Amino acid sequence: MNITDYLLKSQVDDDSLVLITQKEEHSYRDLKNATANLVDTFQSLGIHAGDRIGILGRNSLFWVASYLATMKIGAIAVPFATKIPVNEITDQIEQTGCKALCVEKLLYKRYATKLPESLLVIEEGRLNKSHHVLAGTALEFDKNQDAAWMLTSGTTGKPRIVRITHLNIQANTDSIIQYLELNRHERMMTILPFYYCFGTSLLHTHLKVGASLILGDSIAFPEKILDLMEEKACTGFAGVPTTFQIYLRNSTFPKRKLPTLKKIQQAGGKLSTVLIKELIQTRPQTKIYIMYGQTEATARLSYLPPELLKTKLNSIGRGIPNVELKVVNKDGNEVKPEEIGEIIARGKNISPGYHNNPQANAEKFTDNALKTGDMAKVDDEGFIYIVDRKDDFIKSYGNRVSSQKIEACILEQDEVMAVAVIGVPDPLRGEAIRAFVVLRPNAAITKQEIISHCMKQLARYMIPRDVIFTSDLPTNQHGKVIKSKLKE
Known part of the structure; x- marks a missing residue:
């Protein structure tokens, strides 16, 4: 052919x-x-x-x-x-x-x-x-x-x-x-x-x-x-x-x-x-x-x-x-x-x-x-639901945590434009959850308001320890977030 x-x-x-x-x-x-x-x-x-x-x-x-x-x-x-x-x-x-x-x-x-x-x-x-x-x-x-x-x-x-x-x-x-x-x-x-x-x-x-x-x-x-x-x-x-x-x-x-x-x-x-x-x-x-x-x-x-x-x-x-x-x-x-x-x-x-x-x-x-x-x-009809990339799971307080679930929760807030969540070493938690957040122009939301929203929606071991505001997220040529760079 x-x-x-x-x-x-x-x-x-x-x-x-x-x-x-x-x-x-x-x-x-x-x-x-x-x-x-x-x-x-x-x-x-x-x-x-x-x-x-x-x-x-x-x-x-x-x-x-x-x-x-x-x-x-x-x-x-x-x-x-x-x-x-x-x-x-x-x-x-x-x-x-x-x-x-x-x-x-x-x-x-x-x-x-x-x-x-x-x-x-x-x-x-x-x-x-x-x-x-x-x-x-x-x-x-x-x-x-x-x-x-x-x-x-x-x-x-x-x-x-x-x-x-x-x-x-x-x-x-x-x-x-x-x-x-x-x-x-x-x-x-x-x-x-x-x-x-x-x-x-x-x-x-x-x-x-x-x-x-x-x-x-x-x-x-x-x-x-x-x-x-x-x-x-x-x-x-x-x-x-x-x-x-x-x-x-x-x-x-x-x-x-x-x-x-x-x-x-x-x-x-x-x-x-x-x-x-x-x-x-x-x-x-x-x-x-x-x-x-x-x-x-x-x-x-x-x-x-x-x-x-x-x-x-x-x-x-x-x-x-x-x-x-x-x-x-x-x-x-x-x-x-x-x-x-x-x-x-x-x-x-x-x-x-x-x-x-x-x-x-x-x-x-x-x-x-x-x-x-x-x-x-x-599900029972054969439809597939992705939980996370194998390499992107976070081990917090002994629990296997999906970074995507936390990202979805943070994106529920209208003033957030983009977010990426990673795990960072922590002596108490094993891995602490850190969220990098890009806000819409002129957004007034605070870091604590983001954490408070997560506390209402997620289990305790899934709450971000840190929220970092950033102007953009590192992405590759295809627009995918490079989480390894966030961990550097």
Whole structure:
């Protein structure tokens, strides 16, 4: 199979728009031509199947064409995050063994002097112009051959290199299209970067159905994004928890009508119950999909149907089509309702493992299954409820405490915009609970008022010892809070 051919084989007319920005519009014909040009460029540079090609840039026609052209020739696409230090980029290029790098013109100026001399650099705008037709060369590869290497979000340390095969992408894309009921009329507002697996899944699914993606600049400018959503009549919007914390509590999103918005997708971490309720209240006519996944699953593992959002509040749902999820105890046996265990996943979307990391492979992948590291409960209908990350539990007064439960309690206070809870060493408690809180502009709430609220809602051993006000929380390139940095 060839995953590029699969993604571009929709029934949509080539003149239909695929990528839309504030200033530019690109058709499927433009994308196919740009991809063909890059295929020709790669081949002229002696790049072959199995070689690794890095991609460094913001969401754009160049990024998408680089990604598709790489997989078209059987090379391995390696997307890099854009806002990390120069030394980290060079380390990751070395770690992944990239032979070439497709780089956005603006970013090339930032990194040029630090890139390895042996690296072949394809700068945006400097392509070997080709008149070849993309579909003219039928290249077939083993479905289990690596198509992309995705670097994990790395909230705890150095990112791992997740191997994603042609089959992984096809399986996950087909499943997501099925449960979201996507079609060529979708116009997805895309603020998540394509180098992040959630963002990549938006790209895969909308290309496959021949839909359009509207490219927003950044999550950091919500009013600009909301204006663009209205102007371009977007039908879809997707984000991680920090996205909705900002849009619900520090933007005009709750007041905007957005009449064309039909679907909202949320993944990339657990959204607190109070914010889910606010989202339902804000967008009563919009289908809201609460989803769960991991990079090692090519993005998606489960979803909660919108019609069950109120009756199964706080659940991540059940496995997506063709994915089996189980919650098991330490002996590997399925837990009974309300018992806590680890989520284990099986399906054709599960990565074959990490590149050059046998120890992590042994810990994470066993018996063709993915051990997610997420601890959860299951109700009597099979719906799953995440309790916390295995590594994020706090041991307070001998009790195992979910940091997410405390965070959800603090977020019930309207003046709080974001919160992260960690455990810190304490001679009496074992671990004391510390809450880092970001307040809304002009908020007047005090630390003691936050603690008092927790005392009314939570058990004594779950009450924060400390509340620290901060202007922001440390996050990775995907908007996930890096709790390890809070512990430093």
